[in-house]
Structures are given as structure tokens and as C-alpha cells.
Amino acid sequence: MISLQQMHYIVVLSEELQFQKASEKCFVTQPTLSMQIKKAEETFGHFIFDRSKNPMELTAFGREVLPVIRDILAENDKLKLICDRRNGKVKEEVTLGIIPTVSAYLVRKLFSYWQNSLENVVLKIVEYKTPELLEKIEHNEIDLAILAGPHFDPKLRTVPLFQEEILVYCPIIPDKTISLNQLEQLHPWLLNKGNCLRTQMIHFCQINENNQLDQWNYQGGNIDLLIEMVNANGGYTLVPEHYQLNEGQSVHLKRVENLDGFPAREIIGLYHNRSIKKESIEKMLRVAQLQYSKPYSDQKLSILNWK
Secondary structure, eight states: OOOHHHHHHHHHHHHHOSHHHHHHHHTSOHHHHHHHHHHHHHHHTSOSEETTSSSOEEOHHHHHHHHHHHHHHHHHHHHHHHHHHHTTOOOEEEEEEEOHHHHHHHHHHHHHHHHHHOTTEEEEEEEOOHHHHHHHHHTTSOSEEEEESOOOOTTEEEEEEEEEEEEEEOTTOOSSEEEHHHHHTSOBOEEOTTOHHHHHHHHHTTOOHHHHTTSOOOEESSHHHHHHHHHHHOOBEEEETTSOOOHHHHTTEEEEEOTTOEEEEEEEEEEETTOTTHHHHHHHHHHHHHHTOOOOOOSOEEEOOOO
16 A cells, blocks of 8 residues: 555645645655655556646546545544644644634634633634635645535534624615615625625625626625725625624614515534544534524524525
8 A cells, every 4th residue: 555655745746736836845856756656656556647637637546536545644643643642742733714704703702712711722713715615624724614504514513603694784774674675776895706795695685796897896805895885985785793893883784674584694613523623623612602692582584505
């Protein structure tokens, strides 16, 4: 069977799809990397990479074995972590990936709670848009993902954290509620592509993206700037219930009248079923559930899909 080192080389080359970049990332020479990949292919009796393509591609066999190789490397990391724990050599490192429209309020609120509840843990937090987040957790590059659901993957445990209503920021409408018919007459200010709140906004508000191409427009990476665009140019944008606005801004938030219930999103946590860091991850998720739990309400919420 091939070595763990060869497995590592295969994974890196599958990400870079170029020998020069992969060799630099592996800290070996290009001939060394090429030779080790060739030896692995000879051991398997099948090509892993199609070198006739530019950039190279995984072969059908390569696509089949790559997830298995990733799993083997992940399990090996777990073994090393168990040994290091027993020997008292290392603190557990947990990497959290989180979407920007949730991290904007959740990280600031929960960071100190996590610090107090997680002993012997080093927590690293990184923001990713939803597609990047799902790719990172699939490749074991992060331990925990927090994002808007729903999402189902049999390899991952899904933990519902809380639900939050989606509100409309629109100063030019004086009422406390707003209808979809009123929104159709106003210009929407959207987050850029990859943000799940953008997709939810497009679907719920029935926005035709093609119509936006003929207008002066701006698509931003954060809600604060979109609010400023609304203030300066009119129109509206969507704001999650827990997103923190100043007092002057919050008075312009409106609930959306909708027969199916008030639009909302569900925030979930995802981690691998066999994660050795399960105990620490579950502590983090319980903190989030506790801090954002709300008393029972008979007001119906309509959970929007982000896909």
C-alpha cells in the first residue's frame, strides 16, 4: 500500500493540479513529488492524474480514491492527537468556519463564553461564504461550520442552533410592516454572490437579477455598507434579526407581511460524525443554543432555503 506521505502528496496535487505549485506547498522538489506520485500510481496499478490535460485532472480512479485517502489522513491525525493528549504535549485546536452574516454578531457575543467553557483548547475562527465553507469541512480543513440551513450530508452531524427572523431595512416606508407588493416597487441592495442571505433575498422577494443589469447598482460584501447605500439612495435590504444596528437604524427595520409566516432562517452547526473533537465542538454549540434561545412564540416563521 502507498505511504501516508504519498497520500499527502496526492491530496495537495489534487488541490493545486500543477506539479510546481504542489511541490512548493509540500516543501519538496518537483522531481521528488513527480516520482512519489508515479510510485503511488504503480502501486495502485491505475493512474490518479490525467497529465494530458492542462491543467491536469483527476482520473475516474483518482476521483474514487481521493475521499478514501482524505479519510485515512484524517484518522491518522486523530491517532496523533490522542497520543499527544495522553503525553500532555498539545492543546486541542478547533477551527471554526462561519458565514459573514452570522459571524458579524455571533462571534462578538460568544467569544468570551467559549473562552470560559473550553479548557485546553485553542480556537481559530475563519469567515467563509457558504460554498467555500462546505468545501472546507468536506476536506477536513475546518472542524466545525456554522451557517444557514438546511443542509444534509450523511457524513456530517447537523445541529440546529436557533432561528432568526429576516427583517427589511427601508427608511422610506414609515410602517412597522411591509408587503411583498411594496418591495417590488423598490430597488433591492444585495450582498454579493456566495452569501446565502443574497439567495434567500432573491427567492423570497422574487427579484429578477437580469433586471438589475440595466441599472446603476452595487453589490456589497457586508450588511453595514448596504444599509448606507439604502440611506443614501433609497430602496431596501434584508437584515437578520440578531444583526446589531444602532438605535437610529433599528427604527427602520420592518417585518414582512407574508401568508406563509414571517420569513426566517435557521442557523445550524455541522461537524464530522467521527470527529475526535466532538466534546469541545458540542460545548461550543450548546453555548450558542443557550445564548440565542428564545421563549416559545405562536408567531409562525417561514424558513427560507439558501440554495
